[in-house]
Amino acid sequence: MQLTGARVAAGPASTNRRDLTIRGGRICLSITAGQGEREMDLTGYLILPGLINAHDHLEFNLFPRLGRGIYPNAREWAADIFHPDVSPVREHLSIPKPVRLAWGGLRNLLSGVTTVAHHNPYEQAVFDRNFPVRVIRRLGWAHSLDFSPDLASRYRDTPHNRPFILHAAEGVDEKAAGEIARLEQLGVLGPRTVLVHCLAAVNADVDLLRRRRCSVIWCPDSNLAMFGRTVTDELLQSDIPIALGTDSALTFPGDLADALRTARGRGVTRDSLYRMVTSTAADILRLRDGSGSIRQGGVADLIAVEDRGQTPAEALLDLRPSFVMIGGRIRLLSGLPDSGKSLNPIYVEGRGEFLVDADVAYLNDQARIALGPDYSLAGRRVAA
């Protein structure tokens, strides 16, 4: 397949006008398409690398935001919201988990995400080639100090060439503030350690994370909703690698496009933001297949947006994908012809109509059985 006529991102601030040939799910920059190869005219569009959402819990994205007000730490939030036998949690949990996971995949696909770090067990039977997005398989994880008594052994069992991801310092009280020091005592801070949230990390903690070469995943909207603040400027302005994540709709009714705008409002440069959802995220998550970039031989995970003369980094602040390709397969179109006639329509409140490569009718039926017709996907009404 050949993608023709578009401007193609070469970095956050630069583009080239070039055609892209896709072979075997990978990008070939050096050859042009052969005769009879399918061509898709993307004149008037800007092609970017598919985005990476570094933190989500995919099965919780039909849920409404749960909890009341501001909490001192994540443990108190969890104790307040975990009532599986009470509405609305009961109704949501009655939806088959593969269906809830697929909706979580769709939430990401609709915002231009092609790869997700799912923070829960890897569901081998669900995350197959028909799942809406790529889910990273090769990673180690633990929930947190509070909920993972086996945290240290999970860290030790994670190979050195894979990330080890855990929630840490998620709160604003002394308990949260002491977690980085406790992780150091446990011996689990190292180059493969990736700490989600870290909003209680200040001064000595930031210095320690830098010395231990740890990375951070930042979920600004989730932090603001639960705790009224997010990570310190000191952490944001440090040279600690940071990727951006959404977290689930339990704490954040929105998607990665919303998270990008919130993060920009915290004074992060556009170029840094671009890297937080592409190249830096790929480095932190140890993705070696070309994810987060457009390069010779890399996976053909690409998105396209309308070309208004913006830089690739500027395009992320007003993101609505018109095209999403994952591994060379078109998974979403909007305003572009579906020549294969294989995609299904979905309407998303505030975003409009899309065609997606998913069994939307089935997913919609399953959601309606449990929740009625007025359900939302991460805060936005959807209709099939």
Ligand SMILES: [Zn+2]
């Ligand atoms: Zn989380």
